[in-house]
Amino acid sequence: MEQKINKFSKQITERDDLPASHAMLYAIGIKDSDFHKAQVGIVTNWYDGNPCNIHLDKLGKIVKKSIKNHNNLNVFQITTIGVSDGLTMGTSGMRYSLPSRELIADSIETVINSHHYDGVIAIPGCDKNIPGVMMALLRLNRPSMIIYGGSISSGLYNKKKLDIVSAFEAFGEKNIGKISQEEYIQIIKHSCPGAGSCGGMYTANTMAAAMETIGMTLPSSSSYPATSQNKKIECQHSEKYIYNLLKNNIKPKDIVTPTSIENGIKLAISLGGSTNLIIHFLAIAKCANIKLELKDFQYLSSTIPVIGNLKPSGKYLMEDIHKYIGGMPVIIKYLINEGILNGNCLTVTGKSLYENVKNIPNINFNNQKIIYPVDNPIKKNGHIKILYGNLATKGSVAKISGKEGLYFRGRAKVFNSEQEANIAILNNKITKGEVIVIRYVGPAGGPGMPEMLKPTSYIMGAGLSKYVALITDGRFSGGSHGFVVGHITPEAYYGGVIAFIQNGDVIKIDSENNTLTLEVEENEIQKRKKIWKPYKSKIQKGYLYKYMKTVSSASEGCITDQ
Template identity: 75%
Template sequence: MKKKINNFSRGITKRSDLPAAHAMLYATGMKEYDFCKAQIGIVSNWYEGNPCNMHLDKLAKKIKLSIITKDLMGFQFTTIGISDGITMGTSGMRYSLPSRELIADSIESVIDSHHYDGVIAIPGCDKNMPGVMIALLRLNRPSIIVYGGSISSGYYNGNKLDIVSSFEALGKKNTSKITEEEYKNIIKNSCPGPGACGGMYTANTMASALEAMGMMLPYSSSSPSTSKHKQIECKKVSIYIKKLLEIGIKPKDIVTKSSIENGIKLAISLGGSTNLVLHFLAIAKSANINFSLKDIQRISNQTPVIGNLKPSGSFLMEDIHMHIGGMPIIIKYLLNEGVLSGDCLTVTGKTLFENMKNVPNIIFNQKIIYPLDKPIKKNGHIKILYGNISPDGCVAKITGKEGTIFRGEANVFNSEEEANQAILNNQILPGVVIVIRYVGPIGGPGMPEMLKPTSYIMGSGLGKKVALITDGRFSGGSHGFVVGHITPEAQSGGLIALIKNKDFIKIDTEKNTITLEVNDEEIQRRKKLWNPPSLKVNKGYLYKYTKIVSSASEGCITDQF
């Protein structure tokens, strides 16, 4: 007897007491014989205003056509996305991280309310990936993620460009390293078409991790947005969603503590974004898996960095596709070397090890991926630091190029804008620790990324001469001696709120400590004098967000109550 795979949709299509619902389904184009078919929600983060997302509707349409050939019903819908690149350094960036929750909530709302049997999600930009993953875990019905793919590199004067090239160009122009004309040409040529930002920034970090976790088909994370491989993937995905429906494999069968560790290990080995910390804490919470900052530090300690990828390295995701052969070649290498666990289930219905059987072995005649016995860094670049500045933990991104210990006088700013102006006006002296505060989940609100100040620092030639700490977070494109996610945040009365100019701060990533070198008596005196500033917003979504968001050390989740 053929197994029923319309386990959820039959709650509408097979009920005789829902004539209006049936009438509306007929209006969508369904025929009577379609009422016995499984229904798949095909959700993309499509919108025209961002290159990361502007092509996703085309991919969704190809997937729907493929779905129909497998005797399934596919219903397209879209959810939101926020362009980090466009909003960066503006008040709009406050919505970026909170959009993760809106994405998850909206997908959960549509799929659950309409009783769809499965989900195919097509994310593009940074928060899209964790947003859809959180939703799929809440829903826990057969699901596959199809990554929109990364952008092609731009070119100017024989140099490869990407989005961070344009950010750093301003710092270079400001210090007369490039002309106004060169500056404009870099901007015009940095982003040549559709796809997510090309380096191992947040979008590609999360896509790589989700592939290693088993929630994407092999090669999804590394197939560029405009490649024929991405088109083929859109056709193949219908085979696997039907298989998942028939076997009954759900996201919580795939997302386990072991598979989460696989995802984080791959991302760290490639030099991925610090945002993976926030997102994996939230993903684990949605999967009901006990997972904390200490787990991330343990994994980072065990994982060498072998990816020579931007922002700290030289190459882009397209280079993994063109010169390595795709992400599965790297995954297979890490499996064979015992870094990853091969017995985790994936969306193919097979284990990660089984998926890699026919994948070619890596060849080390290139400079993109290094062998484990000659790594770029012997352990991970992500460090979880503790100390009086951050008793609940904070996140440092230390590749080794910038050193491992930094001690300097504090140069304190109560907003990103103030810090940006000081950097661009050449007011930052070598040897200082820049402090940007009141930009946390509540104080920001929304914990905006500090890509502008880090890019200006790098562009101004201060990358190895200053450190930056913040209760905000960093873009995957940020590099330098940077520490973010400081908790408790300034708005909640964390010690970062009490730091004064000229105080000495020591950051030691060998001992994993961050210390304000001020005695306890003086700290207590300052604490008595401190009063929290008024919230920056008093209405709308961001105001609601400030009332329910958890701290960065807990993943900035909003469903913890």
């Protein structure tokens, strides 16, 4: 049995010609009896500069303690990087957020492969952590599982529930005199009460819920709050599941299949998840050698009803799913019973998705307004729209809840950076009926494709969400809402048509026909193209320079291992 599950680590532990390697192992406390055991790496995205990640080391230690007592397993704790989206939002540091996904994947692949660990338990927190570890686990393709760090508790001020987006939007509200300086300060102080990832159906919770539905986490991992006893118990139970995965040689590519990926996307859409799921799923599918394209998201979105009344477009948070619904498994069971999800897919429990949830209670629609029935949904089809047109010949991504309408036509107000746009919004330079254009913030142009949460939050705070639209070759936070279109490809940096828009040009966004159009004659566009001067990035060295030289387009998932 031991020989079977230590097939990677034995390349070091059972070779007589590696005395220095063995000396190193003795130095870290390995005993003679441990040399024939399988080795498991516990990788956390721990760092204490971010609430999403501050507690991950503690969770990792709980996992390590549970595994250390197993007769057939050795365990080693590893850390990798993370970037706080909330802390860096609206600053130059935000350019590192999406690129950190690649560093996370590369670093995990490097340590696990070089040290020949037999299995992996990954414990991610913030947004890019989850797809980063998932990409690495698929590249490694050895028995692995994910434990989500969990969601933050809600804040409270003046009997109003708060989260991180409340802080962003409060700035816009203060700017127009809607709230006082004291109210503004109190909202900021009470928005984030402790450890855990941002509470709404933003990117971290979107991806966590999707990974649970794909089968890469234990049931309820996505909905157990970060500081709950349930999360600690989940960590304590991980030992038996990783051992079972090793014993039966169940690998990520056995779990992540075209069908399970479709399950994950469907679940995320049904809950009104972040548009970031598109670039992350494209990258994950690439690592799994599964074909996935933008058009697939449009097809799925057109067939899936939105049933989650969750922030940012709705009212509730992930903690409410845990407290009032009974956790994510209740929703998964409901969607399987409705024929939306396929329950036959294998999961890290060694059982099928349906077997994981079949014995839990059915959802009750009479005592809650968090999850709606599919025959009376919040929206009859998905909020994600893939728009094409002369402004996005390779595609763009819109998040249309329906509250902001389905059609917008207005005159362009053009900005070559997010900072320029933020200043204009805060100084009341935006007129109702305008389409704000923020360009040169794509994967290469940013570089790093920063999120535009600040401008969308300022628009919401200023009460303009129903009267203006925003388009960009950058991307949006899972916390963004309003009439917004991102991921415009080709991006401005490479001479996409977004680079040739001028102030006053008419732009049409039609989410019913899935089009994004610059209403300028083609011959005029070509004239502008001839006199256009390519953008010269200020980034000429370092990681971002390497990233901009290797990253694929947003329509291809912003991957660097092409």
